[in-house]
Amino acid sequence: xxxxxxxxxxxxxxxxxxxxxxxxxxxxxxxxxxxxxxxxxxxxxxxxxxxxxxxxxxxxxxxxxxxxxxxxxxxxxxxxxxxxxxxxxxxxxxxxxxxxxxxxxxxxxxxxxxxxxxxxxxxxxxxxxxxxxxxxxxxxxxxxxxxxxxxxxxxxxxxxxxxxxxxxxxxxxxxxxxxxxxxxxxxxxxxxxxxxxxxxxxxxxxxxxxxxxxxxxxxxxxxxxxxxxxxxxxxxxxxxxxxxxxxxxxxxxxxxxxxxxxxxxxxxxxxxxxxxxxxxxxxxxxxxxxxxxxxxxxxxxxxxxxxxxxxxxxxxxxxxxxxxxxxxxxxxxxxxxxxxxxxxxxxxxxxxxxxxxxxxxxxxxxxxxxxxxxxxxxxxxxxxxxxxxxxxxxxxxxxxxxxxxxxx
Amino acid sequence: xxxxxxxxxxxxxxxxxxxxxxxxxxxxxxxxxxxxxxxxxxxxxxxxxxxxxxxxxxxxxxxxxxxxxxxxxxxxxxxxxxxxxxxxxxxxxxxxxxxxxxxxxxxxxxxxxxxxxxxxxxxxxxxxxxxxxxxxxxxxxxxxxxxxxxxxxxxxxxxxxxxxxxxxxxxxxxxxxxxxxxxxxxxxxxxxxxxxxxxxxxxxxxxxxxxxxxxxxxxxxxxxxxxxxxxxxxxxxxxxxxxxxxxxxxxxxxxxxxxxxxxxxxxxxxxxxxxxxxxxxxxxxxxxxxxxxxxxxxxxxxxxxxxxxxxxxxxxxxxxxxxxxxxxxxxxxxxxxxxxxxxxxxxxxxxxxxxxxxxxxxxxxxxxxxxxxxxxxxxxxxxxxxxxxxxxxxxxxxxxxxxxxxxx
Numbered sequence: 150x151x152x153x154x155x156x157x158x159x160x161x162x163x164x165x166x167x168x169x170x171x172x173x174x175x176x177x178x179x180x181x182x183x184x185x186x187x188x189x190x191x192x193x194x195x196x197x198x199x200x201x202x203x204x205x206x207x208x209x210x211x212x213x214x215x216x217x218x219x220x221x222x223x224x225x226x227x228x229x230x231x232x233x234x235x236x237x238x239x240x241x242x243x244x245x246x247x248x249x250x251x252x253x254x255x256x257x258x259x260x261x262x263x264x265x266x267x268x269x270x271x272x273x274x275x276x277x278x279x280x281x282x283x284x285x286x287x288x289x290x291x292x293x294x295x296x297x298x299x300x301x302x303x304x305x306x307x308x309x310x311x312x313x314x315x316x317x318x319x320x321x322x323x324x325x326x327x328x329x330x331x332x333x334x335x336x337x338x339x340x341x342x343x344x345x346x347x348x349x350x351x352x353x354x355x356x357x358x359x360x361x362x363x364x365x366x367x368x369x370x371x372x373x374x375x376x377x378x379x380x381x382x383x384x385x386x387x388x389x390x391x392x393x394x395x396x397x398x399x400x401x402x403x404x405x406x407x408x409x410x411x412x413x414x415x416x417x418x419x420x421x422x423x424x425x426x427x428x429x430x431x432x433x434x435x436x437x438x439x440x441x442x443x444x445x446x447x448x449x450x451x452x453x454x455x456x457x458x459x460x461x462x463x464x465x466x467x468x469x470x471x472x473x474x475x476x477x478x479x480x481x482x483x484x485x486x487x488x489x490x491x492x493x494x495x496x497x498x499x500x501x502x503x504x505x506x507x508x509x510x511x512x513x514x515x516x517x518x519x520x521x522x523x524x525x526x527x528x529x530x531x532x533x534x535x536x537x538x539x540x541x542x543x544x545x546x547x548x549x550x551x552x553x554x555x556x557x
Numbered sequence: 558x559x560x561x562x563x564x565x566x567x568x569x570x571x572x573x574x575x576x577x578x579x580x581x582x583x584x585x586x587x588x589x590x591x592x593x594x595x596x597x598x599x600x601x602x603x604x605x606x607x608x609x610x611x612x613x614x615x616x617x618x619x620x621x622x623x624x625x626x627x628x629x630x631x632x633x634x635x636x637x638x639x640x641x642x643x644x645x646x647x648x649x650x651x652x653x654x655x656x657x658x659x660x661x662x663x664x665x666x667x668x669x670x671x672x673x674x675x676x677x678x679x680x681x682x683x684x685x686x687x688x689x690x691x692x693x694x695x696x697x698x699x700x701x702x703x704x705x706x707x708x709x710x711x712x713x714x715x716x717x718x719x720x721x722x723x724x725x726x727x728x729x730x731x732x733x734x735x736x737x738x739x740x741x742x743x744x745x746x747x748x749x750x751x752x753x754x755x756x757x758x759x760x761x762x763x764x765x766x767x768x769x770x771x772x773x774x775x776x777x778x779x780x781x782x783x784x785x786x787x788x789x790x791x792x793x794x795x796x797x798x799x800x801x802x803x804x805x806x807x808x809x810x811x812x813x814x815x816x817x818x819x820x821x822x823x824x825x826x827x828x829x830x831x832x833x834x835x836x837x838x839x840x841x842x843x844x845x846x847x848x849x850x851x852x853x854x855x856x857x858x859x860x861x862x863x864x865x866x867x868x869x870x871x872x873x874x875x876x877x878x879x880x881x882x883x884x885x886x887x888x889x890x891x892x893x894x895x896x897x898x899x900x901x902x903x904x905x906x907x908x909x910x911x912x913x914x915x916x917x918x919x920x921x922x923x924x925x926x927x928x929x930x931x932x933x934x935x936x937x938x939x940x941x942x943x944x945x946x947x948x949x950x951x952x953x954x955x956x957x958x959x960x961x962x963x964x965x
Contacts (some may be wrong), residue, residue, distance in 0.1 A: 229787050230690075230692070230727065230784075230787065231692075231725065231727075231786070231787030232692070232725070233641070233787070235787070278871065279868070279869040279870070279871060279917070280869075281917065282638075282871060282902060282915050283902065283903075284638070284639075284640070284902050284903030284904070284913070285903075285904075286903075286904055317639065317640070317903065319638065319639075319902075319903075376638075378639070379637050379638065379639030379641070379643070460687070461687040461688075462687070463686065463687060463690060494690065494691065494692050494727075495691075495692030495693075495694075495725065495727075496692070496693075496694055496904065496905075496906040496907050496910070497904075498904040498906075499904050502904070505692070507690050509687070509689065
């Protein structure tokens with residue numbers, strides 16, 4: 150299948166968003182030595198792989214933009230008008246190389262330690278499956294989705310709009326598990342999840358490990374998921390078991406989760422302490438800055454992207470409210486001077502899902518700047534501009550996300 | 558992927574459910590001559606193809622039971638716990654061989670005639686796409702799903718539970734199209750849709766053509782669909798354009814639809830006049846008998862199917878209410894002596910969709926007969942038994958649909 154060409158993007162990038170990896174690669178240990186420890190070769194700047202790496206060979210190549218071996222985004226034209234993103238088109242963003250396929254050979258045997266509860270213990274997926282089950286649709290989105298639009302050249306993968314998708318997660322509510330273990334220990338304020346990636350020797354694990362803390366209130370919706378889109382969770386996306394925190398940015402949905410701890414404070418792992426922190430351009434990350442937790446309200450147009458025919462055009466897009474349901478989406482075909490309310494398309498999969506939308510618009514010949522603006526049920530609307538920040542996180546400004554369409 | 562073995566089914570069958578085809582094949586013209594006119598070779602009784610025919614080669618072989626080249630059902634163990642059935646596992650049931658792939662080469666050019674309206678005309682899919690769009694999840698189910706459970710040996714494909722799936726349809730509401738053409742002409746009581754299959758010469762078209770009439774009230778929900786599960790509608794399932802009547806049995810969802818007429822009476826095509834009519838065993842079909850239109854409330858267990866472990870077992874299944882939303886599903890692990898209410902799993906995709914359900918049940922060692930019983934919002938529950946009828950249509954009795962599980 151051929152998709153409409155992606156809009157102009159920023160320069161390619163080796164995909165070194167993780168501060169730990171960046172430090173390591175550029176640090177005193179020597180770039181190539183560090184690279185071999187990671188078990189893969191990052192691409193040189195500007196070099197884009199032409200074929201999919203083996204671990205994602207099952208993905209639909211034509212639907213993806215390959216930024217690096219570990220970072221791939223869904224083509225804007227391949228997002229489609231569906232309520233669910235098929236797994237073979239979903240973006241890929243791994244902070245570390247995926248573990249060996251061996252960990253999904255016997256899925257039910259995978260163990261996760263639950264700590265910081267009254268009765269801590271390890272549980273296998275087999276055991277989790279007998280405790281309870283829920284299915285939730287939620288948007289998975291990288292914190293840096295939209296980074297390509299920042300003019301200061303925010304470092305990290307130059308995502309346009311496609312580091313996001315809406316998927317179905319099936320697993321056990323974390324609350325069900327924790328209640329069976331007597332509930333969180335007294336005084337705990339965070340849920341801290343640790344990924345099961347192998348870490349190279351000779352590097353301080355804290356600088357590279359994937360360990361994220363989210364506020365305790367996430368316990369109301371968090372789940373330990375073993376299925377995505379009704380299939381066993383692929384290794385690529387965190388199988389056999391992933392922490393899913395609906396409405397939170399992707400990084401909090403820890404893959405290959407091997408440890409879930411209720412903790413008094415946030416982890417001091419670099420990915421939490423200084424990574425994924427919103428700060429002014431030029432500043433370093435630190436724990437006092439806002440962390441990338443709940444997602445903000447956002448939308449973008451998915452069709453048409455380049456050309457239209459004079460007369461009636463159907464303008465499609467997707468919109469979501471992070472942890473809040475949507476109230477409405479408006480579309481403008483004149484760059485934001487006038488707006489019309491779009492119609493939601495298909496069933497509402499709940500507050501954490503996205504909603505495809507459509508507007509029938511009569512367009513005259515010429516160039517049209519098409520933009521969309523979503524508003525959640527609490528009245529939060531997408532702003533016009535960006536919140537400038539060092540790493541290009543959380544961009545939901547409607548202006549940058551528009552497309553220019555030539556109608557003839 | 559290996560699925561649990563299907564429960565014991567009835568004898569295989571060449572899949573000659575269509576009365577027209579049956580007559581033709583057994584009639585005076587000579588079976589083999591008629592066969593060659595159809596363009597494919599029906600299987601001898603008891604013969605099951607081992608590999609998928611070319612036109613469905615993209616399907617997941619292991620998820621399907623192949624009854625014949627034109628009839629394939631989803632393995633009970635492959636139905637899964639999802640709200641949507643993936644296209645590659647969806648059952649196949651064609652009354653006639655599918656047309657050539659040529660008809661999906663230029664999808665937007667496909668024309669459908671709209672007749673029996675104030676301003677009749679032909680519209681291309683390209684034109685339909687600019688008129689409006691909607692996405693609806695609905696269960697697609699063959700009228701004969703469950704036929705294998707009839708003890709009198711109802712003729713037709715011996716479907717167990719897998720001639721059903723829940724899919725997303727995207728297209729234009731028929732009402733939108735009809736309103737643009739001035740509305741139905743006065744006095745019209747039915748919507749009559751005609752399929753675009755090629756018919757063999759030398760046979761009265763009325764005995765073989767796929768042309769179905771549904772009551773005019775279906776105009777409130779009917780749609781002309783060009784996408785299924787967010788992909789262009791596969792030829793196998795009626796692409797480029799299919800009439801979809803949510804909540805109605807499969808046969809009314811006419812594939813490759815080339816004509817939609819608002820009519821005073823029902824079509825006299827055999828598939829409508831005498832086919833798909835509910836009558837006593839031994840009787841012939843006739844227009845005064847109930848037609849297979851709206852589906853009834855139904856459910857079945859999808860896991861476990863054969864074995865369980867002593868202790869906590871999660872019992873999964875799917876349930877739907879035809880054109881009505883569900884109120885509840887109850888599950889019994891003692892063959893219907895006692896019942897517990899199951900929990901619905903995942904988002905509600907609307908009244909025409911199915912709802913996966915789950916019940917956590919503590920099972921002791923031994924044999925357990927597990928059955929499920931759905932009730933719709935109007936209080937209609939599945940009956941215990943069958944409504945015996947000649948062709949084995951519309952079976953929703955809970956007793957036959959149960960599974961016997963050995964717990965050790």
